Amino acid sequence: MDSRFTIAGRELAGLRAEKTILLAIGIQLFIAAFSSFLVVGLVSMYDPSGLDGAEIEIAGAGDAVADLERAADSVPGARVTRYEDTAAAREAFQNHAADAVVIATATDDGGVSTVVTVPDSNVETTVIVVQLQEVLQVYESNERDARSGSLAEPPLPLPERTGSSPYFTFTYTVLIPLLVFLPVFISGSITVDSITEEIDRGTLELLRVAPVTLTDIVDGKALAAVAIAPIQALCWLLLLEVNGTPVSNIGPILALMTALTVVVVGVAVAIALVAPDRRAAQLLYSIAVLALFGGATAMAGGPTNAVARLAIDSADLTTYLTVAVYAVLALVTSLGVRGFLSRIDIDAIR
Template identity: 50%
Template sequence: MSRERDGGRESGSSRGARWAIARRELRSLRSEKTIILALTIQLFIAAFSSFLVVGLVSLYDPGSVDGYRTEVAVTGDDPDTLLAVAEERDGVAAEYYDDRGAAYQAFESGRVTAVLDANRNDDGRLSVRVTAPEEGIQTTLLVVQLRDTLERVERVERERNADAGRLERAPLPVPEEVGSSPYVGFTYTVLLPLLLFLPVFISGSIAVDSLIEERQRGTLELLRVAPLSLADVIDAKLLATAGLAPIQAIAWLLLLSANGTSIAGPAALIVLVAALSLFVVAGGVAVALWAPDRRQAQLLYSVATVGALVVATVLPEHPANTVAKFAIGTPTGTTWALLGIYCLLGVAAFLALRAGVGRLDPDSL
């Protein structure tokens, strides 16, 4: 009876010590100005998303903004296709110049913002040479607008060549154009993944810095007091840091909803963020335990993060697409399977870290 009571007191004391370390870890974040600034920026983006989306979309898709028109000069010996496509687009106003020199003179004087010189090669291919300003925000907007126009010209040329039988081999069928709002596309494929993935990477960086600082100051040894082992200390710090990302994800989703951005599957998104956070933070803790100093630890963590992003590009579905599908309510079987894989990876990383810490010599830290 006495032994059981002692065991109960020891277990309660151990849990209390873990919570104390976790609270200490979270309180220490208040002194990290960089982390606080990053959180504040994310909070601002989530809180004012409906206003920011309009401005940000206008940067990468100027044609989506009512009233924006790009004045361009079209010249060359075969401008018909280019003129026809430009006439269909709301954001491009094309004027034909039969004199190439006059077109470039209009560009130099500022009457037009670009010159598109369209010529047909001997093999029948349409070649378009674009002359645009060298630098400035206007150039950025212009390039994006002209890129969409030239992509449309390319589609028209492919369809025309296929119908005329000019090709020796039949090309792949041209996919049908799908009309969609650029605001919806930007919100669910750029803004939402950014808000959900940034806390994950920041949490991993926090874990690296925290453990490296504990090692350099020698305070990690002081935390290893009865009844806590090194594994208990690492668990408390890991879970406290990994829990930040899903908490932030909940806050961001609530703010997005308040701004009119509907989220169809918030529970799945929170589980996804929690799984990725556990995986990334466990990797960050492992780096901090085995790296000799802060500089090398952060370098290894950054390289590992970039490597994970590269690996994500070969997955059947990119994590950003997974987020978008859950958010708009169109998850497929692959989407759910990848969510399960992310959860398994998070748990496996946590168990592997615990096994590695159990074999680690505390005196080597």
């Protein structure tokens, strides 16, 4: 075991030269350390509906604009100013007196046609579109209610809004799983690079001069790669706590991600030994990880769902069974890789 720890220590010391890995860790550190600030901007991309309530001025025109005004009165921050015709409304928009233009016109078949104009892509466009969408949804709902009496059958009721916060949803279903699982992928990439570089430089054969086997060498490298993942994840979760984002069940979360790290590192070891060319190995590793993680995420009890439920303290028996299943899978992967190593002829690896 001493030789394996020595090799692991050598690997950890060599990580300081891996600028790409250090950059990736630095980005995660920045996200975790300033999550309370970043989450506002990130939520606007994840779920723009979280921007409801921003104040916008709408230039309205057309013979159905009165109903649009009533709809805007129900949306906080939205206000419609009526203009005599389309040209006047568009002129107000061009002169920056209005944030958007809506031309609402009654059609011959009894419907209402709306033509919406918003600014070309800029910082405010997303906010304006979100607010306009809210106004038009209220407009549609009002028209639906007003015309329901003339229908032979009553329309199906619209589902009630849940009222859940997009910030809460984003933090626990996107941000926390992202910070937890990125170290897993980094560890696998480190393993691929480490083994392929040893083979490419011929230093793997030099390591065999010492009283160690190929299994000892790979165990040491894998140990270093696996060890740094839960340390990173623990740092990120503690930083989230400091930023006011409570995370429950940190122990089970780290157990799950460590088990997944063992699986990913095991896959990385096998790929690096089968395809010792660094570029080919990294490509195969990326494809394999995308396939494995994509398949796991598609499942109802996937790792991202398990982490989210553990983080908000709503885990049930199925969630803890998921952690146990990945722990067993990690053990099977470890034993499988060791069996694979025992059958490899290191002299044939080039």
